[in-house]
Amino acid sequence: MGKKLYFNHDAGVDDLVSLFLVLQMKDVELIGVSVIPADGYLEPGMAASRKIIDRFGAPGASGKIEVARSNSRGRNPFPAEWRMHTFFVDALPILNEPGKVYTREAEQPAHKHMIQQLLAASEPVTLLFTGPLTDLARALDEAPEIEEKIEKLVWMGGTFNEKGNVQEPEHDGTAEWNAFWDPEAVYRVWNSGIKIELVALESTNKVPLTVPVRNRWASLRKHAGLDFVGQCYAACPPLVYMETNSTYYLWDVLTTAVVGDPSLVQMETVRSTVIADGPSQGRTVETGDGRPVSLVYDVEPERFFDYITALSQNA
Numbered sequence: 001m002g003k004k005l006y007f008n009h010d011a012g013v014d015d016l017v018s019l020f021l022v023l024q025m026k027d028v029e030l031i032g033v034s035v036i037p038a039d040g041y042l043e044p045g046m047a048a049s050r051k052i053i054d055r056f057g058a059p060g061a062s063g064k065i066e067v068a069r070s071n072s073r074g075r076n077p078f079p080a081e082w083r084m085h086t087f088f089v090d091a092l093p094i095l096n097e098p099g100k101v102y103t104r105e106a107e108q109p110a111h112k113h114m115i116q117q118l119l120a121a122s123e124p125v126t127l128l129f130t131g132p133l134t135d136l137a138r139a140l141d142e143a144p145e146i147e148e149k150i151e152k153l154v155w156m157g158g159t160f161n162e163k164g165n166v167q168e169p170e171h172d173g174t175a176e177w178n179a180f181w182d183p184e185a186v187y188r189v190w191n192s193g194i195k196i197e198l199v200a201l202e203s204t205n206k207v208p209l210t211v212p213v214r215n216r217w218a219s220l221r222k223h224a225g226l227d228f229v230g231q232c233y234a235a236c237p238p239l240v241y242m243e244t245n246s247t248y249y250l251w252d253v254l255t256t257a258v259v260g261d262p263s264l265v266q267m268e269t270v271r272s273t274v275i276a277d278g279p280s281q282g283r284t285v286e287t288g289d290g291r292p293v294s295l296v297y298d299v300e301p302e303r304f305f306d307y308i309t310a311l312s313q314n315a
């Protein structure tokens with residue numbers, strides 16, 4: 001069945017495309033999904049996730065994989081314009097053709113659902129988080145014994161660059177958004193013994209959404225999977241002349257690709273801590289006595305785009 005994976009995401013466009021991609025990975029067994037309403041809204045995020053499993057999961061996936069709803073709240077809310085993307089993906093005709101949803105919603109909230117799935121697993125599980133870490137921090141507080149069941153955490157978040165991607169009043173711009181939404185959760189996870197692979201802005205900045213990337217997907221739209229990916233990214237502003245606050249990168253998709261094929265990227269160990277309060281809150285900083293994380297600092301963009309295109313083409 002391949003390696004076991006639990007996926008917690010926050011219902012952005014690249015989060016939902018990531019769910020689609022995980023379902024195409026032959027050597028990955030998805031044992032649960034949860035949705036946290038950070039860079040997206042909860043109701044359409046739950047519905048879209050269930051529909052994506054129905055439409056693009058392997059036969060039988062809808063009967064096996066549950067989607068859990070998070071009841072976590074963050075400290076610093078995402079801009080509503082970004083969050084609205086969830087409604088667009090949930091409304092795509094390709095997800096609504098059957099008029100009925102089969103994949104079940106979990107009875108428990110996200111962090112408890114994750115605890116349950118981890119404790120029930122026969123072997124260590126990889127965690128993929130493409131939004132804030134709040135549900136993981138709460139799960140660790142409630143059931144510290146899950147640490148033993150976690151193979152590693154692969155997280156899209158953080159940066160050691162001088163410039164992050166938060167542009168908000170009362171912040172100095174050094175943080176990445178997933179860390180900024182709930183800095184204390186990052187702090188909690190850093191204080192655990194879990195192995196962490198960090199897909200930070202160092203590498204995601206190298207994979208912007210561009211018009212040529214979109215055109216490649218358009219040329220292959222006869223494949224349902226690539227039609228879906230193309231439709232999703234039609235909602236997002238590409239990089240053309242210069243970066244703006246809304247320019248879209250393939251942040252979460254790169255993170256997901258690292259789970260499927262770690263050879264796409266370069267990693268190095270960095271000792272770091274996170275600033276939990278004040279104008280730099282959410283900033284990850286290198287310090288000699290900090291906790292080690294494997295930082296994904298580089299990627300070969302062409303190989304990455306070839307990889308996700310090939311995966312989508314088989315859907």
Ligand code: AGV
Pocket residue numbers: 012013014015039082130131156165176177178245246247248251252
């Ligand atoms: O910081 C990147 C994270 C990723 O998990 N998200 C988007 C991805 O899902 C927040 C974010 C930063 N800039 C954004 C974001 C933008 N311009 N539009 C939407 N979300």
Ligand code: CA
Pocket residue numbers: 009010011012014015039130131252
């Ligand atoms: Ca995300």
